[in-house]
Amino acid sequence: MEKKNSERFLSAFIKIETKLKEIVGNDSHKAFYQLVDRAAVKNPAIDKYRSVLKEYAELRNAIVHKRIEDEAIAEPHIKVVEDLEFICNMLTTPPTLEQEFLQKVVKCSSYDKVSLAIRKMVKNDFSKIPVYDGKRFMGLLTTDSIARWIAYNLESGIEVAQDADVETILEFSKQKETYTFIAKNSTVFEAISVFEQWYKKGLRLNAVIITECGDRNEPPLGILSLFDLPKLYERVSK
Structure with missing residues (x-):
C-alpha cells in the first residue's frame, strides 16, 4: 500500500530530528x-x-497535533514531501569530495624554470598551480605573482x-597563503563553508587543495577554486 504524503513527510522529519x-x-x-540552531553551528x-x-x-x-478521527487534517503537497526527503538524504548521507571532485593535479617544483611552469599553466588553461618539492608543499604559483614579478623586473x-x-616567483605573492587544505572525505557542504568563511573575512581564497587527511604535505588529490563553487552548490541543490 502506497504511503500517504503525511506519512512520508513524518518519516523524513523523524530521521532529520x-x-x-x-x-x-x-x-x-x-x-x-x-x-x-545548535546543530547549525557545528554542521x-x-x-x-x-x-x-x-x-x-x-x-x-x-x-501531528491537528487530527480528526486519527487522520491528519494537513496533508502536505508531494513537492514538499520530496523536498524534505531530499534534505533528509543530504543530511544523513551528504555527498563527499572524494565522490566527484578528485582529479589528477598538475604541479611543479620550486626548482623548475618559470618558463616550464608557465607552459603547464597555458596548456591546461590554469591561473594557478601548486608547487611541491617531493612531498613538501611550497606554495601556490599564480598568474598574479608572475605578473608582479615581471612588473618588478x-x-x-x-x-x-x-x-x-619558480621559487623566485613565489616571493612575489601578495599574500603568502591564499589557499587551504581539506580532507578528501569532507562533505561538499564543508567545502562550500570554507569558501564562505574566507569571503566573510574579506580574504581571497585562490585554492582549496584536497588531500588524503587535509595535511599540506600529502600528495594533492584535487583542487577547488571559485570556479568550482557553482558545481558545489549544484550538488547540494534539488
Whole structure:
C-alpha cells in the first residue's frame, strides 16, 4: 500500500530530528527549533537548510497535533514531501569530495624554470598551480605573482629571465597563503563553508587543495577554486 504524503513527510522529519540529536549530543533534549540552531553551528549542512527546516517543523506540528478521527487534517503537497526527503538524504548521507571532485593535479617544483611552469599553466588553461618539492608543499604559483614579478623586473630595469626558478616567483605573492587544505572525505557542504568563511573575512581564497587527511604535505588529490563553487552548490541543490 502506497504511503500517504503525511506519512512520508513524518518519516523524513523523524530521521532529520534523529540526525540533529546525534550532532548536538548532550543538548538532544532541546526543542526542534533549538536543535536546528545548535546543530547549525557545528554542521554547515544544517546551516544551509536552517530556515526551511524550521518552516517544515510548523507543518509537522499541524500534521501531528491537528487530527480528526486519527487522520491528519494537513496533508502536505508531494513537492514538499520530496523536498524534505531530499534534505533528509543530504543530511544523513551528504555527498563527499572524494565522490566527484578528485582529479589528477598538475604541479611543479620550486626548482623548475618559470618558463616550464608557465607552459603547464597555458596548456591546461590554469591561473594557478601548486608547487611541491617531493612531498613538501611550497606554495601556490599564480598568474598574479608572475605578473608582479615581471612588473618588478621591468621597473627595476632588469631583463626578465625565463630561466628564473619558480621559487623566485613565489616571493612575489601578495599574500603568502591564499589557499587551504581539506580532507578528501569532507562533505561538499564543508567545502562550500570554507569558501564562505574566507569571503566573510574579506580574504581571497585562490585554492582549496584536497588531500588524503587535509595535511599540506600529502600528495594533492584535487583542487577547488571559485570556479568550482557553482558545481558545489549544484550538488547540494534539488
